[in-house]
Amino acid sequence: METNRHILVANKLLVAMSGLTRWTKRADHYRYEQHHYNIPACFMAFKWTKSRIRHILSILAYADDQGKIEFAEDNTLADFACTSVRSLHNNLKIFEQNGLMTVVRHFPGVISIQLTDYLENYRDLFVDGATVDSKTGYTSVWHGLLSELIALDNVNTLRLALRTIVQVEKDVHVQSNEQAILTYDEIKGFLPKYCGHKLAIQKMMSGLTFLQVSLVEDSKRFLNMVKQNVSLKKRVQDVTRPLLLEVQLSAAQDSKQIKEKDRTEVQLLWFELRKRVGEFLDFDALKVNRDSLFSMSDTFGAKTFKQVVEELKQAFLHHREDLIHSSTHKLFFEEPIFYLHQQLKKAQAKMAIA
């Protein structure tokens, strides 16, 4: 069983797991994060402990695009989550009781999971007729980064990390800022009081090796930033404490950057193949469109795709137009996307062993 390459998580779930802020009073109004993020009651019905956060992240790492995991071994999930199987069982029960998911126990050690209202709750996607709409967004997390998150052994560091990736998603990926900004007040708001001190926060931040963090303590610079950034202005409630963190996700862990790089590479590989074999057949008749390429790229990555394309290229150069009649490649001409999927899966499995 493979994890997803990119794990999609609703921002409201990340926020709920990190803990809601105690700051509810804003300059001219009250703002409760639960309402602001439209967090369903089921996410607030129990305490988010370290193991529970780890388990939800792990389940999302394995779940398909319908929020389903079929015939998973519970020790695979527990190992991935860095917890005991016992804790997994305990938490699954809590999750079930609170309506987060349904779990089917097939036989000892083998379970299936269906996340409840997957699109609405876990992806923040609301389908209205033909249009799909996200209210407070979702974040795509690179599987390598997810493993690092799960490996964090201090809950508060983990909470801080979850908040940080939401902020990077909002500030860098959506608003196209250079860096994401977290103010000290905000951090203090959702972390337990006893660890909301400057040094404690700095220590936690330095523990997050996948982030590039810089501290802004210069009040002049702070005020300048607030002046220039309208959304930041709304977030700062106490200008007398000019402290904030500028955060960047390292490129090697940034799901968005990785996705984009893979997509361009996959497109290029496909066009190269098209150019190479264009003389033997009408390549465009295969009707492999851009979206299918992107979807394959997101799921399997460019490296795996390259292997499959390479094999096809060799087969073409060997058999030329006769390839259409070969039994091994017949499917490529009849159902190209299905064929590619099949080959990608095989190549991925091979790479996992090697």
Next chain:
DNA sequence: AGAGCCTTATACGGGGCACG
């Protein structure tokens, strides 16, 4: 095997207090 109950080391959470 799994549910339920008990146990235990450890981590968490939060109050208190002194200090600049």
Next chain:
DNA sequence: CGTGCCCCGTATAAGGCTCT
């Protein structure tokens, strides 16, 4: 007032044991 530090009750994670 914010901060750093200490302390201690309790929640958590995970193992043991027993019953069905």
